[in-house]
Amino acid sequence: MDAFPWLDAAIIVALILLNGVFAMSEMAIVSSRKPRLRAMANGGSRGAKAAIGLAENPGHFLSTVQIGITLVSIVNGAFSGASLAVPVGQRLSASFGLRPETAENIGFGLVIVVITYLSLIIGELVPKQFALRRPENIASLVAPLMAGLTKVLTPAAWLLERSTHFVFVALGQRHSADQSVTEEELRSVVAEAETAGVIEEQEHAMITGVMRLADRQVRGVMTPRGQVEWLDAGDSDAEIRAALVATPHTRLLVAEGSVDMVIGVIQARDVVAALIEGRAIDLRALARPAPVLPDVIDAVDALAVLRDAEIPIALVHDEYGHFEGIVTPADLLAAIAGAFRSDIDNGEEAAVQRDDGSWLLSGSMAADEMADRLGLDLPVNRDYQTVAGYLLSEMRHLPETGEALTVGDWRFEVVDMDGRKIDKLLVSRA
Known part of the structure; x- marks a missing residue:
């Protein structure tokens, strides 16, 4: 029985780690936020500049990464089966008294299972999770290497990119996705920043106020x-x-x-x-x-x-x-x-939340601010601006004191009328 080929095993581990570098690079550059990369680039980071260049041409970069991952996987699979299957089979035959042919087949299968497991954990999952934790820093670190490799593999990457484009065309899809940030996504980012402690509650309220102002007439x-x-x-x-x-x-x-x-x-x-x-x-x-x-x-x-x-x-x-x-x-x-x-009539707030979770709202309160507090969806093309206008549009008539209306999960009750104007409303869970 020959000595176990530790050098071959080290080569296989190195190939798995190389696969992890490709996977980590792909995830880091794809998930990096461009504003943060630009800030790092403005600070003199060459890696950030290279990462921006790769992110702006994702098709070419992803083709290069896929070529690398595929080649590493093929070489690793072939090399590990050829170099480790026989030694493992010999040890199984010596330890359990199996026939050499049977032991070699079992050894080959065992090697494939172990290599596949290590490739998934060390070559895919761990590097990708690591890249998601600090995408911009890792992208700046690996981008110069990936940019150089992309230039070397340009012909093959171009062929894969064009082939992918033709498949998208055949499916009737656009090859490039819409990367624009929607208003709802921006609101979500601001809310997550407050939850993470990056910005304070008052800063969140002011940012939301600026966004509301841009939508108001x-x-x-x-x-x-x-x-x-x-x-x-x-x-x-x-x-x-x-x-x-x-x-x-x-x-x-x-x-x-x-x-x-x-x-x-x-x-x-x-x-x-x-x-x-x-x-x-x-x-x-x-x-x-x-x-x-x-x-x-x-x-x-x-x-x-x-x-x-x-x-x-x-x-x-x-x-x-x-x-x-x-x-x-x-x-x-x-x-x-x-x-x-000093500008509020009688010093009363436009919205006051009571102990039972209900809200006492002023009729002159902005409708979009009310919607943010209650989680309501208002139509974009609406012809009212205040809570009173919202209630009138739902009721379709001038209400009387005590009249109520249920909209979705909320019950709106008119508690005070100032002549023909809705002055105060009590809003509670339906």
Whole structure:
């Protein structure tokens, strides 16, 4: 009986490890996040630059990896059967008294099973799991080697890539997948980042607020007409002083008899300057023009208009030219970071969760914010912006106090009406 071929066994283990390098490289580069690779590349990492190049041409790279894995598997299988089957069979024959032919066949099968098991564990599963833990770092480490190998195997890789393309065409499929990130995926990433402790809860809320703002029309963030404070151009000096003392705002609209006849916007400091200088308060002369926006314009576009305006207040009109409200930077900031207590009527929050898990919601609360809290799906093309508008669209009539409606898993009950406006709702699990 010959000595066991330890050198052959070492070669087989080396081939298994080489297979693991290919598997780990494939998983690391495919699963790496391109923004993080770009950040590493901007920091001077050549490996990250090579990994980006491979990720941008995945078909060529994956063909190269598959060639390597296939060749290693073929060589490993043939070499292990030829070099280890006979020695293992001899030891089985000597130990158990089996016939040489029978022992050799059993030894061959045993070698194949053990090599296959080791190839799966050491050559596939462990390297891939390791690559998923730190994909960008591993991709930067192995990318230069893989890039060089890809160049060497370019002819064979090209043949495999074109063959794969023809199969996709025959199946009526696009060869390249859509790599764009959807809004829902981005929301999921942000939520996972909060769960992992990468960002704080308040940061998560602000990021979500920015995403909601980009989807809102200006009428969804404006101060509605009924809540707009304004001065009549015909008011006396005493009435103007009293109004400025009573208001928390530093800028007010100036109108002629009705808020529909807006002249412009007056700043409190201009009035104070006139009083200090002993001049008469002429609201028409002090009023400055304000831009006019349609109520269907995006909130982000409204922000650009306010940034360039002489006074950061814009008048919002509907399609018929009727005055609907005003929008200010404070309105846009409140849509992102939440309303400031000084701007909340009676200091009441728009949404309060009670001990039993139910919610007390303000009718003026943004509908998309309500949907985020309750896990509801709202139609993309909706013609309402608030919780009150959502309930009206579901009920199809003006409700009365105490009237309730069940939508999905939630029961909406009107607990307070302010005239014809839904003021408060109680939302509980159906």
